Amino acid sequence: MSPRTSREPRRAPLLWLAAGAGAGLLLAAVGLLREDADSEALPPVAVARVNGALILKDAYRQLLTGLESDTREAADPERRRHVLDRMIEEELLVQRALELGLAGSDRRVRGNLVSAMIAAVTSDAESAVPEPDTLRRFFDENRAYFTRPPRLRVRQIYLRESGRESDPTPRTRAESARRRLLGGAAFGQLKREVGDLEVAPIPDTLLPPAKLREYIGPAGLEAALALEPGSPSPPVPAPGGFRILELVERDSARTPALAEIRPLVEAEWSRREGERALRAYLDELRDRSEVRIAPGLP
Secondary structure: OOHHHHHHHHHHHHHHHHHHHHHHHHHHHHHHHHHHHHHOOOOOOEEEEEOOEEEEHHHHHHHHHHHHHHHOOOOOHHHHHHHHHHHHHHHHHHHHHHHOOHHHHOHHHHHHHHHHHHHHHHHHHHHOOOOHHHHHHHHHHOHHHHOEOOEEEEEEEEEEOOOOOOOOOHHHHHHHHHHHHHOOOOHHHHHHHHOOOOOOOOOOOOEOHHHHHHHHHHHHHHHHHOOOOOOEOOOEEEOOEEEEEEEEEEEOOEOOOHHHOHHHHHHHHHHHHHHHHHHHHHHHHHHOOOOOOOOOOO
């Protein structure tokens, strides 16, 4: 018997042993894969998982509801799958954007994240309904805020530059017009005699100061607020000339009763509650974070 033939019977058990061991490893691997697959099973609240991130059933249902509301018909399986595909692709894009660091470098992305975070922090506080006593106390403590400013009805005589050196200046014409008004001349008649076409006529109604300022400017508003009803103002500089103002009517500042403006008071209470919640949250974040500021900066 050759040496080669004598060694073959001894190798056979080794080969079978190796084969058995390999089969055992394969079965173990399959078992591990099955266990891993079982561990990757979706929780009941999710419809998909994308790289570990769950797409929740509630979000999926909200999108379906919106689609069905827009189309006014129930979504068929194809549309349902389309919605799910779009949600998966959106999640993939969000994850890729975070991998690329867009949250730290793109101002629009940062702004959207900040807005979403602020909305999440303030939503509970802003949706709370104040108790009647709380709302009354808030109203009493902030009466100045809810006090309506005085409203003014004002008319004007506008006098502009003529462009001719021989003509009196607008200031001279305005001073002359004021003297005539103080002497008893009727405002409307004088306006028709000496006034020029107004670029932006003042509405003949009571206006709050902020609105009146749009028509006569800061200097005109200051002059109007100092007037008594029926009295003309000194000449007030205006674009391209001067104006004389007369206070026709003043509606004094007034604080409405709470019952009159309850929705407005509730909205302001909710807004400030949201601001307080956000401020507390930001303070908490800073307290548990390390923030270093470069030397020399405030």
